[in-house]
Amino acid sequence: MPSLPAFLRLASLIAVAVAIPSQTDTAKRATCTVNSVSSASGLSSCTAVIIEAFTVASGETVTIEAASGATVTMTGDITFDKTTSAGPLFTLDTTNVVFNGGNHNINGNGALYWDGQGTNGGVAKPHPFIKFKGSGTFEDVTVLNSPAQAISVGTTGTAVITNVNVNNAAGNTNALGANTDGFDVEGDDISIVGGTVNNQDDCVAINGGDTITIDNLTCIGSHGISIGSIATGKSVSNVKIGDNTITGGLYGLRIKVDADATDASVSGVTYEGNKISGITEYGVLITQSYPDNDSTPGTGAPITDVTFSGTTTSVSVDSDAFTLVVDCGACSGTWNFGSLDASGGKGHIIAANDATIEGGTY
Numbered sequence: 322m323p324s325l326p327a328f329l330r331l332a333s334l335i336a337v338a339v340a341i342p343s344q345t346d347t348a349k350r351a352t353c354t355v356n357s358v359s360s361a362s363g364l365s366s367c368t369a370v371i372i373e374a375f376t377v378a379s380g381e382t383v384t385i386e387a388a389s390g391a392t393v394t395m396t397g398d399i400t401f402d403k404t405t406s407a408g409p410l411f412t413l414d415t416t417n418v419v420f421n422g423g424n425h426n427i428n429g430n431g432a433l434y435w436d437g438q439g440t441n442g443g444v445a446k447p448h449p450f451i452k453f454k455g456s457g458t459f460e461d462v463t464v465l466n467s468p469a470q471a472i473s474v475g476t477t478g479t480a481v482i483t484n485v486n487v488n489n490a491a492g493n494t495n496a497l498g499a500n501t502d503g504f505d506v507e508g509d510d511i512s513i514v515g516g517t518v519n520n521q522d523d524c525v526a527i528n529g530g531d532t533i534t535i536d537n538l539t540c541i542g543s544h545g546i547s548i549g550s551i552a553t554g555k556s557v558s559n560v561k562i563g564d565n566t567i568t569g570g571l572y573g574l575r576i577k578v579d580a581d582a583t584d585a586s587v588s589g590v591t592y593e594g595n596k597i598s599g600i601t602e603y604g605v606l607i608t609q610s611y612p613d614n615d616s617t618p619g620t621g622a623p624i625t626d627v628t629f630s631g632t633t634t635s636v637s638v639d640s641d642a643f644t645l646v647v648d649c650g651a652c653s654g655t656w657n658f659g660s661l662d663a664s665g666g667k668g669h670i671i672a673a674n675d676a677t678i679e680g681g682t683y
């Protein structure tokens with residue numbers, strides 16, 4: 322527009338300059354980049370979040386709270402300096418999130434805390450290290466060297482967690498890592514699929530909720546896949562534990578109910594196609610005596626409908642271990658154990674109260 326008078330050109334430039342901010346203020350920002358603690362806040366209007374590599378200084382925590390339905394993608398590792406902050410140190414809290422960790426690490430530098438005492442004493446350890454809240458899909462990330470409990474799942478809508486790993490193998494050195502639970506789960510409609518946990522406590526512990534599936538997970542050196550411990554007021558129902566591989570460690574599969582629990586229950590637990598080997602204490606332990614393994618069971622938190630069905634669940638235990646121990650004060654129903662094939666060690670001890678166990682080899 323070479324012939325426009327200067328004052329008109331100026332007027333149109335002003336109009337553009339005024340119009341653009343008013344448009345961008347109302348639109349959601351397409352992509353937000355996180356590469357520091359400060360850039361991780363104020364994400365509520367972001368529909369795509371890119372997390373680049375960064376280090377979190379002592380005293381800081383990170384919460385990713387993006388717009389509902391946002392994609393959150395890691396392109397580098399997140400590393401936490403040793404801190405005295407309480408956990409969680411890293412929280413994903415977005416509804417309908419599509420989180421992809423790009424197989425990067427979230428590194429808790431656990432070795433700077435580990436003293437063999439876990440969360441029962443010694444050095445204060447932030448826990449849980451990671452928290453999944455909100456809902457959606459959580460994929461392809463490795464939680465490395467958590468100070469104590471690694472991932473707490475407390476989602477409030479459907480959650481599918483795929484190929485999420487916990488690697489605390491370094492905690493085996495001098496038995497310094499302790500209470501390094503892989504996944505502690507409490508919520509409804511949660512699936513954990515694939516991934517590997519290498520740690521020094523429960524691979525998965527389901528503490529409460531309904532419709533929970535644990536499939537195709539690999540657990541190494543852990544305390545196995547557990548329902549519980551179930552405390553007063555907690556219930557777990559409709560759980561399927563299928564096609565998992567559990568290698569080594571004290572326990573394979575457990576249902577553990579606090580001996581003093583009341584107003585609590587476990588119902589509808591199905592095991593199928595799990596491969597469990599090298600267990601040193603209890604292949605399968607169903608107890609209402611927790612924290613004891615097998616002693617005087619409580620009666621305030623009944624267990625009903627436990628089933629081994631479909632593809633065989635194979636359990637092989639070491640020479641000092643039990644294949645199957647059932648220690649019930651309040652159990653009922655007909656429990657079909659037809660697909661359980663447990664062998665080795667010292668055999669079984671069954672005190673099933675009013676439950677009838679049918680089939681299976683143990």
Ligand SMILES: *[C@@H]1O[C@H](CO)[C@@H](O)[C@H](O)[C@H]1NC(C)=O
Pocket residue numbers: 514515516537
């Ligand atoms: C199970 O896990 C293995 C190894 O991680 C993977 O290759 C396979 O696709 C998974 N299968 C299913 C059904 O998720």
Ligand SMILES: *[C@@H]1O[C@H](CO)[C@@H](O)[C@H](O)[C@H]1NC(C)=O
Pocket residue numbers: 571602612613614
């Ligand atoms: C349960 O058994 C494990 C493995 O033998 C043992 O380490 C633990 O101390 C026992 N728990 C109690 C409360 O005796």
